[in-house]
Amino acid sequence: MALVLNEEQRFLRDAAREFLNANAPVEALRKLRDDKDPTGYSSELWHQMAELGWASIILPEEYGGLDFGFTGLGVVMEETGRTLTASPLLASAIVGASALLLAGSEKQKSSLLPKVAAGELTLALALEESHHHRPTHINTTATTEGANIVLNGRKTFVVDGHSADQLLVVARSSGEAESERGLSLLLVPRDAPGVSVQRTIMADSRNAANIVFEQVSVSSDALVGPAGEAWAVLEQVLDRGRVALAAEMLGLALEAFERTVAYLKEREQFGALIGSFQGLQHRAAQMQAELELCRSVVLQALSTIDDAPEQLPLLASLAKAKLNELVKRVTNEAVQMHGGIGVTDELEIGFFLKRARVAMQIFGDTGFHKDRYATLCGY
Amino acid sequence: MTAPIRRDVLQDLDQFRSEARQWLETNCPESQRQPMQAEDQYYGGRNARFPSADAQLWFERMRDKGWICPEWPTEYGGGGLTPQHAKIIKEEMKAVRARTPLYSLGIWMLGPALLEFGNEEQKQQHIPAIINGEVRWCQGYSEPGSGSDLASLQCKAEDQGDHFLVNGSKIWTTAADKSDWIFCLVRTDPNAKNQEGISFLLIDMDDPGVTTTPIELISGESEFCQTFFDNVKVPKSNLVGELNQGWSVAKALLVHERKLMSELGSESPREVLVPSAAARQYLDMVDGKIADAQLRADLVDYDMTMHAIGLTHFRTFEEKLADTRSAAPLVMKYVGTEAEKTKSELLLAILGSQGLGWEGEGFSKAELDTLRLWAMSKAMTIAGGTSEIQLNVIAKNVLQLPQS
Numbered sequence: 001m002a003l004v005l006n007e008e009q010r011f012l013r014d015a016a017r018e019f020l021n022a023n024a025p026v027e028a029l030r031k032l033r034d035d036k037d038p039t040g041y042s043s044e045l046w047h048q049m050a051e052l053g054w055a056s057i058i059l060p061e062e063y064g065g066l067d068f069g070f071t072g073l074g075v076v077m078e079e080t081g082r083t084l085t086a087s088p089l090l091a092s093a094i095v096g097a098s099a100l101l102l103a104g105s106e107k108q109k110s111s112l113l114p115k116v117a118a119g120e121l122t123l124a125l126a127l128e129e130s131h132h133h134r135p136t137h138i139n140t141t142a143t144t145e146g147a148n149i150v151l152n153g154r155k156t157f158v159v160d161g162h163s164a165d166q167l168l169v170v171a172r173s174s175g176e177a178e179s180e181r182g183l184s185l186l187l188v189p190r191d192a193p194g195v196s197v198q199r200t201i202m203a204d205s206r207n208a209a210n211i212v213f214e215q216v217s218v219s220s221d222a223l224v225g226p227a228g229e230a231w232a233v234l235e236q237v238l239d240r241g242r243v244a245l246a247a248e249m250l251g252l253a254l255e256a257f258e259r260t261v262a263y264l265k266e267r268e269q270f271g272a273l274i275g276s277f278q279g280l281q282h283r284a285a286q287m288q289a290e291l292e293l294c295r296s297v298v299l300q301a302l303s304t305i306d307d308a309p310e311q312l313p314l315l316a317s318l319a320k321a322k323l324n325e326l327v328k329r330v331t332n333e334a335v336q337m338h339g340g341i342g343v344t345d346e347l348e349i350g351f352f353l354k355r356a357r358v359a360m361q362i363f364g365d366t367g368f369h370k371d372r373y374a375t376l377c378g379y
Numbered sequence: 380m381t382a383p384i385r386r387d388v389l390q391d392l393d394q395f396r397s398e399a400r401q402w403l404e405t406n407c408p409e410s411q412r413q414p415m416q417a418e419d420q421y422y423g424g425r426n427a428r429f430p431s432a433d434a435q436l437w438f439e440r441m442r443d444k445g446w447i448c449p450e451w452p453t454e455y456g457g458g459g460l461t462p463q464h465a466k467i468i469k470e471e472m473k474a475v476r477a478r479t480p481l482y483s484l485g486i487w488m489l490g491p492a493l494l495e496f497g498n499e500e501q502k503q504q505h506i507p508a509i510i511n512g513e514v515r516w517c518q519g520y521s522e523p524g525s526g527s528d529l530a531s532l533q534c535k536a537e538d539q540g541d542h543f544l545v546n547g548s549k550i551w552t553t554a555a556d557k558s559d560w561i562f563c564l565v566r567t568d569p570n571a572k573n574q575e576g577i578s579f580l581l582i583d584m585d586d587p588g589v590t591t592t593p594i595e596l597i598s599g600e601s602e603f604c605q606t607f608f609d610n611v612k613v614p615k616s617n618l619v620g621e622l623n624q625g626w627s628v629a630k631a632l633l634v635h636e637r638k639l640m641s642e643l644g645s646e647s648p649r650e651v652l653v654p655s656a657a658a659r660q661y662l663d664m665v666d667g668k669i670a671d672a673q674l675r676a677d678l679v680d681y682d683m684t685m686h687a688i689g690l691t692h693f694r695t696f697e698e699k700l701a702d703t704r705s706a707a708p709l710v711m712k713y714v715g716t717e718a719e720k721t722k723s724e725l726l727l728a729i730l731g732s733q734g735l736g737w738e739g740e741g742f743s744k745a746e747l748d749t750l751r752l753w754a755m756s757k758a759m760t761i762a763g764g765t766s767e768i769q770l771n772v773i774a775k776n777v778l779q780l781p782q783s
Contacts, residue, residue: 003694004701261778276783278771284780285773289710293687296694296707318683374679379658379669 002303003296005075012068013075015052017082023048024085026348032086033205039163040199040207041086050119055093059101063113070240074247074302081251084355086206088122090248091160095241096123099168103185103225103233112166124164125237126155126188126211133364134178135170135238136231140213142171142184149186149223151194151216159362161209162199164190169213173228185230186222188213204358205351236309239316242363243301246319249327249359250291250298256327256334256352257287263338280337287330294326314376321369327356328366392463399471406440408433412476417649422482423512425559438480438512447481447510451494455506462699484553485509485516487639489562492632496579496620505581518636519549519563519582519606520629527768529564530573530626534608536565536580543567543580543618545588545611551762555591555604559584562632568623579625581617582608598754599737636763637712649752650745654678654722657729674728681725684718706777713769716759723753 005013024045032040049055057073059065066072073094080089097116100109100123115121129139140153151171161167167188175182190197194216200208225233261284264275274280301319304311331353335342342349360366410433419430421438429435441447444458449465451457458465472479490509493502508514525532534547545565555561561582568576582589588611593601620628658678662669669675688711695707726749727734734749736742760766774780 002697003690004697004703261780264780272783273781275778275780278783281774281778281780282767282770284778285710285713285770288706288773288777289714292705292707292710293684293691293714295705296690297687299694300690318686322683322687370676370679370683373683374675375668377655377679377682378667379655379664379675379678 002071002307003299005071008068009072009075012072013079016054016076016079019048019052020079020083020085024080024083024087026084026351029084029086029205029351030348040160040205041088041163045085046087047119049087049089050117054089055097055119056117058094059097059113059117063101063109064117065113070243070302070305071299073244074298077244077247078251078254078298081248081253082255084204084252084351088124088160088164090241090244091124092116092122092164093119094244095125095159095237096164096166096168098240099123099125099185099224099233099237102236103230105224107221108187108224121166122160122164123166123168124158124160124190124209125241126158126161126167126169127234128157129153129155131156133361133368135234136180136183137178138170138172138183139177140169140171142173142186142227144173144220145217148217148219149227151186151188151213151218153213155211155213156208157200157361158209158211160207161190161211162197162207166190167195167211168224170230170234175228180231182228183230183234184227185224185234186218187224188216188218188222192216192218202358204355206355206358208358236312238363239312240305242316242320242369243298243305243312245359245362246298246301246316246323249323249356250294252352252356252359253291253294253323253327253330256349256356257284257291257330259349260284260330260334260337267339274337283333283337287333290326290329294322297322314373317364317369317373317376320364321366321373324360324366324369328360331356392467395464396467396471399468400474402444403471403475403477406437406444407472407475407477408437410434411437411478411480413478414650415478419478420482421480421512422515422554422557424515424557425513426557427512427515434478434480437478441480442511447512448486448490451490451506451510455494455502456510457506462696466696481512483509483512483516484518484558485514488518488632488635489516491635492562492579492628493619495631496628500616501581501619514560515554515558517552517555517558517561517604517606519552519555519561521551522548523550523605527765529629530577532564532566532577534563534565535569536567536578536613538567539612542615543613545580545582545608545613548605548607550594550603550605552591552604552606553602555584555606556593561589561606562619564625564629567625571623574626576623577625577629578622579619579628580613581619582611582613586611586613588612596754597757598751600751600755633764637769638708640712640716640759640763649748651752652726652730652745652749654681654725654729657726661729661731661733674725677725677728681718681721684714684721688714688718706773709773709777710769712763713766713773717766719759720756723749723756727753 053066054076056065057068058070061067100112143150151169167190169186169188171184171186173182173184194214196212198210200210202208264280265273267274297319301315304315334349335353338349341347421430421434446458446468449458449460449468450462453459486509490506493505520529522532522534534549536543536545561584563580563582564577565580566576567578588609591604591606593604595601658669662671691707698705730746730749733746736747
């Protein structure tokens with residue numbers, strides 16, 4: 001029953017919704033933005049989320065995790081999408097934790113994962129080097145110098161990169177430019193000598209960073225998995241991130257859509273509620289149809305991570321491409337159907353519009369995932 | 380996280396699946412596992428003949444097994460099985476490529492409505508005859524003046540004491556020229572407001588005064604007909620449900636029709652090309668990729684949509700088992716039929732000029748069928764409630780938007 005939530009998952013969803021509405025509604029994001037908060041998320045909120053177990057949902061019990069599976073994680077992500085809650089959940093507890101879990105040494109896992117699970121340590125994946133998601137186009141170098149490895153290069157669009165304690169850096173140890181071969185994954189403390197971090201203020205009022213590595217020297221213990229062979233794990237890690245993000249985007253779309261439908265039932269023009277106009281009804285109904293399809297895709301993709309990882313690449317690209325299109329359509333329609341107030345900063349719909357555009361870029365835009373899906377289908 | 384009881388159920392279903400597979404392997408003749416031509420479809424009926432001895436054998440074995448209608452009650456010849464078991468039979472039939480032994484509007488549409496609304500006498504008269512393929516049914520809903528606005532229908536049945544006198548006509552009566560009986564919506568109270576004066580009536584097409592003419596379509600086919608009723612006497616015992624309450628029967632039946640249409644395309648006597656396979660055959664490939672960027676993009680959009688629709692069918696099924704509800708079933712007719720149209724346009728584009736042949740030499744059967752199916756696909760978003768009506772229904776019933 002991968003496509004229907006069980007009782008425990010429904011309970012988690014209801015608890016998450018209640019907690020986020022009380023502690024992290026959209027106003028909280030507005031406040032972080034207006035206060036120009038240096039961290040970009042509330043550390044206190046993050047610790048509360050960790051206490052609820054959200055930072056450890058996907059981790060095995062031996063590392064302090066709940067071992068609740070990705071479908072369970074998905075309901076939390078969906079709820080954080082509804083409230084646009086800024087937190088290190090995606091970057092640290094899903095992407096970072098998955099990298100360590102799938103590729104790390106026993107020592108790395110036992111020393112770091114319990115801290116990630118407790119929300120005491122945060123991670124960020126330093127991957128992108130251009131304006132588009134090109135996970136194999138890595139020019140950052142990892143060169144062996146004696147017992148150490150020296151990193152040089154520039155990263156961009158590093159989600160939560162300015163606040164994470166440790167960076168997981170994708171660098172090239174060998175191989176041709178743009179090749180899947182020769183990539184390595186290394187753990188680098190954000191405050192290591194030679195690391196310079198520029199926080200970037202993004203449209204969604206959340207965090208990304210440009211990071212320069214200049215002669216950054218780390219011991220070979222910093223390698224996560226064997227040198228030059230990071231691609232297989234990286235792809236899985238990215239797919240997990242894509243699916244989790246798709247779950248967040250589903251929540252974002254549902255919330256923006258529900259707010260819009262509610263507005264159609266209260267706004268009057270020409271002496272009638274505008275929701276009675278067929279021109280708007282049909283567009284809303286088409287979005288409902290897309291939402292239904294997308295919900296099935298997200299649920300299947302989440303359960304694929306736990307139950308059928310060999311199908312994950314196809315499902316992850318399906319989910320990310322479909323949800324990219326969904327959030328673009330729903331947020332554009334949400335603004336349009338709200339009319340004039342839709343383009344005011346006072347109305348929260350604009351926050352959904354902006355978060356949607358950032359989420360659409362993270363880990364691959366629509367074109368990237370359609371190309372990948374087509375390639376996986378053999379055409 | 381799974382309760383022990385469910386594991387038992389699952390084991391039971393696994394067992395059933397392997398038994399079903401074995402039974403089908405043993406009992407489905409090899410000839411009944413080949414792709415079908417139009418003439419291979421068996422619809423039953425008074426004048427029907429089996430397309431072959433094997434088709435008859437296969438039908439009779441399935442009938443005796445109770446698998447023609449596995450979910451229907453055993454007292455009327457059904458299999459008395461749960462939806463899970465019926466789904467397994469369907470899946471296993473697909474797995475061994477078994478043909479559908481009996482095509483029947485009686486099974487897909489009338490039967491479920493009769494089981495819900497019919498009286499005991501009607502069930503006994505009609506349900507076994509449907510399962511046994513003895514009577515072929517067609518549907519009489521739309522009229523020349525009543526398409527999307529079905530409730531405005533005018534075909535009338537007047538109470539004459541011991542019978543109804545029916546006058547009027549029905550259009551888009553699928554295969555009416557080959558059918559034995561027709562289930563109709565008729566106006567029994569001309570003074571009542573639209574939906575309130577309508578009744579659901581079963582009419583024997585052999586009765587005097589019933590005539591049918593086929594309508595030629597853009598596909599060159601004429602599976603749809605117009606049926607005329609001229610002073611037709613219909614026994615009162617043929618009324619299903621209460622007098623003037625036919626709309627609720629019709630609505631229940633429409634749900635079955637829309638569900639059916641949302642699942643169509645999986646089985647067709649025509650040679651249905653798979654777009655991704657056709658692309659490899661008809662398009663230039665460079666490094667394993669379709670060179671035409673537009674067609675590649677259209678194809679991946681279509682494949683992703685179909686992937687999502689397939690998953691949503693699974694979800695609605697799982698929701699049914701878990702006794703939870705979502706809006707998914709209400710959107711499936713709309714998305715399913717729109718996707719079928721998209722598929723036909725895509726195939727036409729992939730085949731290029733080779734997909735434009737109407738008949739005769741120079742084209743394969745699959746190519747000719749592609750064009751005919753393209754023309755036929757245009758009816759899919761019209762029949763059974765247009766896409767626009769589907770969107771109205773979603774807006775009203777799911778989103779509960781105000782009605783003007």
